[in-house]
Amino acid sequence: MTIINVTDISKRFGNTQAVDHLSFEVNPGEIFGLLGPNGAGKTTSIRMILNIFQPDSGKISVLDGPMTEEKKNHIGYLPEERGLYQDIPLERCLVFLATLKGMEEHTAKAELEDYLKRFDLYEFRDKKVKELSKGMQQKAQLISTLVHDPQLVIIDEPFTSLDPVNTEMVKDLLEQKRDEGKAIIMSTHQMNQVEELCDRILLIDHGQRVLYGTLQEIQNKFASRDILVTPLNTMPESIKGVREIKKLNGRYFLALEEEAEPNQILKSLINAGVELTEFEIAVPPLNEIFIQVVKKQEAVKHD
Amino acid sequence: MTKIWKIIKYEYTRHVFQKRFLFSLLSLPVFVLVMVGVAFIAAFFSIDTSPVGYMDPGGMLENAVREEMDDSIFDPQIEFLPYQDLAQAEADLQAGDIQAYYILPESYEQALQVELVFYDEPAGEIQSQFNDFLTDNLTLHDNLDPQIEARLEDGSLITMKAVDGSREMRQDQWFVVLIPIIAGIMFFVVIMTSGGYLLQAVVEEKENRTMEIVITSVSPNQLMTGKIIGNIAVGLTQLVAWLIFAWIGLKVGGQFWPVLQDFSLPANYVAVLLLVLLPSFVMIAALMAAIGATMTELREAQQVQGLFSLTIMVPYYLSSSLMMNPNSPLAIGLSYFPLTAPVTILMRFSSTVIPVWQIAIHILLLIAFAAAAIWFSGRAFRMGMLRYGKKLSLKEIFGKGVEK
Known part of the structure; x- marks a missing residue:
């Protein structure tokens, strides 16, 4: 019911x-x-x-x-x-x-x-x-x-x-x-x-x-194909399939290239000897989804 | 039904068991009591109990007998002293031993006139005591039948009757004329009290924003019914309390003024009073609720209430004209206008005979006005209940846009 x-x-x-x-x-x-x-x-x-x-x-x-x-x-x-x-x-x-x-x-x-x-x-x-x-x-x-x-x-x-x-x-x-x-x-x-x-x-x-x-x-619908990682040791300068690496409060934000898959990135990181305590697909906060959706609606209304 | 009952109980108890209410309830009788008390005390101290003298050169009051009278504190038996010498009477008056003296000329039985000499005029009661004394002693010589003598002493009592026999009024019951006027004033005070509370109750719920919670607990009709009945009950409580005080006042007052003892109200009088006042009461209460529903602030609503009370009071401003000419076009016109009708009808009723068919039309009209006012207030309430910042206009209430 x-x-x-x-x-x-x-x-x-x-x-x-x-x-x-x-x-x-x-x-x-x-x-x-x-x-x-x-x-x-x-x-x-x-x-x-x-x-x-x-x-x-x-x-x-x-x-x-x-x-x-x-x-x-x-x-x-x-x-x-x-x-x-x-x-x-x-x-x-x-x-x-x-x-x-x-x-x-x-x-x-x-x-x-x-x-x-x-x-x-x-x-x-x-x-x-x-x-x-x-x-x-x-x-x-x-x-x-x-x-x-x-x-x-x-x-x-x-x-x-x-x-x-x-x-x-x-x-x-x-x-x-x-x-x-x-x-x-x-x-x-x-x-x-x-x-x-x-x-x-x-x-x-x-x-x-x-x-x-x-x-x-x-x-999930709004999730980008970006990854958040927290390494114990140093991160390599560049990783194959990653277009940008940003450091945020001890965590790293990896923006993926078009074709790259998160699994493949995980493999590359392990092969490069990086010890990870956290590896997650970045989920956008609801706040951002809200703003994004409402702005898009506004744009549609104005067109 | 139980929810309506809960609203009635809430509205009733939140006023009746407040100090403010008890204060307003007691203030009127206490005010009347204080006024009567002050008048009593003033009257008591102003009574001059010193003797009154009389000169009787014709010897009509020789061997005069003074009958014992039923005196009271406001009408004590005064001693009457005979004088032979005008100079002596004048000297005693100046010395303050007597408060006045009468001179009965020798030609009294032809002229039927006496002279009264005083510095401060003796009270009416004292003059009528002398009048009785004179009557008693003058008729004594005639050996009248005691019944005739008694009748002679009673004097005249005029009873006026309406041509169709529907009404009559005794000369000594003049205050019955005041009943509709007093009832009108009581009606006014009670309706303004209840109406004011009702107005406050409706506006308050909008002001403090409880409205939305309440109408998702009960229906708007339940809420309105509960509020109207609850607040009318507050006004009626006040009225009943005052009537009890008035009854006590009559009983206690009857001890001092015998005329109050045979006070009675004819049944048709009471019936008309109730039939006129009840629909008026409902009509004005509903209109107050409607004002409350359309306004957003209590202060604003009270200003509109002020306009209503001014209109209801109009017949009082015109009372002398209405009572002198109770069948004038003005009087008849005012008895057809819903707000002035209740008081006008009561005033006319006290000073003329209104035909039964006219009274019936007035009452039916008032009932119709009451029904219309309820409809109006229900509609205003449903439209205005969730308007927090914006007043509701008359056009909107009568328009089509009402929420189903």
């Missing part, structure tokens, strides 16, 4: 085509990265999944069928525009939001106690929300997204305002949810987090699907 099945949806606001024939699916037990430049149509897509907007055309299935009021109880959403009720104590705010997700008040309180302790917010539970720091409010918001143990979690920039310790904790929590079989859609511009967490990604631009697949597949 897929958790979300989006088939050929489009949405137009006035003269802007926000989403343009977009299709994708999200499975249980995966963290799905929804990426794209600002204004690409990510938030509109999320809002259509959540039935805040209706698509002009196309079909969306959430948790095995069209969206219903009951299904809202099984979804946790951390929107881009986030906020909490400011004038009431933290615990009361979180209990109220949890009961709106169908939880009983006493269960909500018990669950929240665990979460608040885990996020170091327990001692602040009687403080008014507006008295908490930005980072604390962000943690509270994450608690509110997860406390009702949703089947589907949709989070927009979950790591904003978090320090490295809390970032690590949130990552662990998201991985734990994935291992429990929950589906998580994460929208973020922090590509390093996507590389660390996401199993599959969808990159959209101008409302259209640009990249879609597992992280591995996409990175």
Whole structure:
């Protein structure tokens, strides 16, 4: 069973085509990265999944069928525009939001106690929300997204305002949810987090699907035939089949000639008596792929 | 349903159990109490209990008998001292031994006039005590039937009746006229309280950005219904509390002013009050919610709310004209305009007989306005809920571009 099945949806606001024939699916037990430049149509897509907007055309299935009021109880959403009720104590705010997700008040309180302790917010539970720091409010918001143990979690920039310790904790929590079989859609511009967490990604631009697949597949698709090596002894001046050798922080970056094969280079290095601790095909960072793809899209649009 | 209930509970408790609410709840009765208390104390200290003298050269009050009266702290029985000598009475008045003296001329039975001499005019209660004293003693000689005598002492009590018999009003129940006006003021205060809270609740969710989380937990209709009922309940709590205070006030006040004891409200009066006020209440609450949904900042929304309250208050500015000429074109016109209708209808109702068919039309119209306001606010809300920076225009609300 897929958790979300989006088939050929489009949405137009006035003269802007926000989403343009977009299709994708999200499975249980995966963290799905929804990426794209600002204004690409990510938030509109999320809002259509959540039935805040209706698509002009196309079909969306959430948790095995069209969206219903009951299904809202099984979804946790951390929107881009986030906020909490400011004038009431933290615990009361979180209990109220949890009961709106169908939880009983006493269960909500018990669950929240665990979460608040885990996020170091327990001692602040009687403080008014507006008295908490930005980072604390962000943690509270994450608690509110997860406390009702949703089947589907949709989070927009979950790591904003978090320090490295809390970032690590949130990552662990998201991985734990994935291992429990929950589906998580994460929208973020922090590509390093996507590389660390996401199993599959969808990159959209101008409302259209640009990249879609597992992280591995996409990175392989963009992999150049370049090699990274870390030698223990000195590297030869030139190697057959290598057009350029660059030294980077104790590692060497070898740019291959057209015809050369990585296996052949490995053989040449060993024959030349180089002792290697690392030999890998250079995979471009997601950040570069993102920039490359988006720039290419821009160029196409302008032509 | 349970989610609506949770929203109602949240909206209700976050206002009612606040110090601010208790303060505003108690401020009105405390204010009234302080005002009444000050008036009481002022009245009490201004009562002059010194005797009043009288000159009776005609001897009409010879062997005068003074009946014991039911006195109260505000109407204590005053002693009446007979004088034979005008100079003596004048001297005692100047010395402050008496507060005034009456002169009953010998020609009193023809002229029916007395003279009252004073520096500060004695209170009305004292003058009516002397009046009773005079009546009692003058009729004593006539050996009247006690029933006739009693009737004579009671004086006149005029009851006005409408031609069709639907309404009547006793002279001593004049304050019943005030009921619709007081009800109108209470309505105004309560609707402005509830409406203000409602406005705040809707705008706040946009201001603090909780809207998107909330509408992915409940439907917009559930949210709106919960908010409207919750905040109306806050206003009604205030109203009920005030009515209880008023009832206590009547009971306590009845101890001092017997006229308050036989205070009663005719059933048709109450029925019309409720039938006019309930749809008006819903109508204005829904309009407030609509304002909240279209505005992006609380301050801005409160300015628009101010315009509404000014309009609702218009009949009060024109109250003398409306009550003197309750069937004038102005009065009738204002009772057809949704915002001025509630107060105008109540005012006219207190000073004229509005035909039943007209009342029915007014009530039906108000119900229709209420329904339209709910429709309008639902639409404004669905369109405006995720607008964070931009106001919603009327054209957009009535246009086709609404989100399904």
